[in-house]
Amino acid sequence: SHPSLQTLQLGTSDADIEQALAIWRRGGRVAIPTETVYGLAADASNAEAVNGIFAAKQRPANHPLIVHIGSGAQLRQWASEVPAMAQQLADAFWPGPLTLLLPKAESVPLEVTGGLPTVGIRVPSHPLLSKLLQAFGGGVAAPSANLYKSLSPTSAAQVLAGMDGRIEAVMDGGPCEWGLESTIVDVSGPQVRILRAGPITQAQIEQVLGQPVQMPQQHTAVVPGNVKAHYQPRTPLRLVTAEAQPQDDIGVLAHDGQWLQQFASQPQRLLPADAVGYGRELYAALHEMDQHGCRELWLLTPPQQPDWLAIHDRLKRATAQ
Ligand code: TXA
Numbered sequence: 202s203h204p205s206l207q208t209l210q211l212g213t214s215d216a217d218i219e220q221a222l223a224i225w226r227r228g229g230r231v232a233i234p235t236e237t238v239y240g241l242a243a244d245a246s247n248a249e250a251v252n253g254i255f256a257a258k259q260r261p262a263n264h265p266l267i268v269h270i271g272s273g274a275q276l277r278q279w280a281s282e283v284p285a286m287a288q289q290l291a292d293a294f295w296p297g298p299l300t301l302l303l304p305k306a307e308s309v310p311l312e313v314t315g316g317l318p319t320v321g322i323r324v325p326s327h328p329l330l331s332k333l334l335q336a337f338g339g340g341v342a343a344p345s346a347n348l349y350k351s352l353s354p355t356s357a358a359q360v361l362a363g364m365d366g367r368i369e370a371v372m373d374g375g376p377c378e379w380g381l382e383s384t385i386v387d388v389s390g391p392q393v394r395i396l397r398a399g400p401i402t403q404a405q406i407e408q409v410l411g412q413p414v415q416m417p418q419q420h421t422a423v424v425p426g427n428v429k430a431h432y433q434p435r436t437p438l439r440l441v442t443a444e445a446q447p448q449d450d451i452g453v454l455a456h457d458g459q460w461l462q463q464f465a466s467q468p469q470r471l472l473p474a475d476a477v478g479y480g481r482e483l484y485a486a487l488h489e490m491d492q493h494g495c496r497e498l499w500l501l502t503p504p505q506q507p508d509w510l511a512i513h514d515r516l517k518r519a520t521a522q
């Protein structure tokens with residue numbers, strides 16, 4: 202599909218909400234704000250509508266999508282079984298940035314799950330999206346609202362930069378609260394496993410369950426869609442240590458303002474020194490630095506503490522060849 206649509210820019214008024222709902226009801230795509238990143242959403246019960254998401258993103262059809270629902274009470278419409286530990290996690294973290302993988306209900310189109318017997322489900326907390334989902338009544342399938350393999354958008358402007366003319370509408374709900382994709386937990390089997398690090402940490406999950414859970418060092422390629430090179434800016438990105446010497450035609454990002462001073466003549470961006478603040482701004486900063494057209498972007502390696510894990514996971518993908 203080539204860019205040929207007139208992409209509507211919607212705000213938060215009741216009339217705009219009605220327009221977004223009408224587009225979903227007729228099988229169209231609306232990019233929506235969530236508390237993690239912007240999603241590209243369509244009616245999850247409509248296989249044609251779901252195919253339209255893959256076309257707009259140019260994403261391979263075997264990559265599973267996450268279903269977003271308005272409340273945990275709807276969980277049983279999408280999952281054929283809800284084990285006790287899944288319910289505990291839903292009760293503790295929904296609405297919020299946690300996706301649960303569960304055995305799919307028969308009615309869930311295989312287009313949504315990329316042919317898998319499990320489905321990813323979450324109840325997002327963004328107030329505008331909550332309102333939309335309550336009014337819609339159903340679920341929407343939504344991957345991040347970017348072209349395949351590029352950076353996830355954390356603002357409506359970043360959605361338009363990649364998707365203008367490829368989708369029916371985008372709703373502007375302001376910048377995203379977390380700025381990193383949801384934590385994904387597989388609760389479909391006997392062993393609870395974290396598949397993607399995110400805003401909800403391993404420690405928080407273990408505390409709720411009262412037992413250790415498995416956490417791969419890195420979001421490993423066990424499913425289609427979980428690929429090594431991902432979340433990438435167009436400009437090649439390199440992680441560097443504090444000893445790196447300035448070079449020509451590079452852009453620099455760091456959480457350390459003093460370190461940045463030696464690059465005074467280069468495009469640069471200071472990031473917050475705490476993991477939550479850093480996560481919130483990382484994608485937007487990479488989007489912004491990408492505009493300078495430098496030869497390379499250098500990013501000072503962030504701290505290695507556990508709460509920086511989701512950031513290191515994304516950076517490994519963003520720098521993969
Ligand atoms: O925060 C988020 O999760 C955002 C917002 C929009 O909700 N969504 C998001 O979607 O990051 P996406 O499509 O970019 O990433 C979803 C990933 C897939 O690539 C895959 O790794 C995993 O979720 N996933 C989804 N369903 C799965 C399934 N049934 N089995 C295994 N992995 C699954």
Ligand code: MG
Nearest residue numbers: 344345346353
């Ligand atoms: Mg994505």
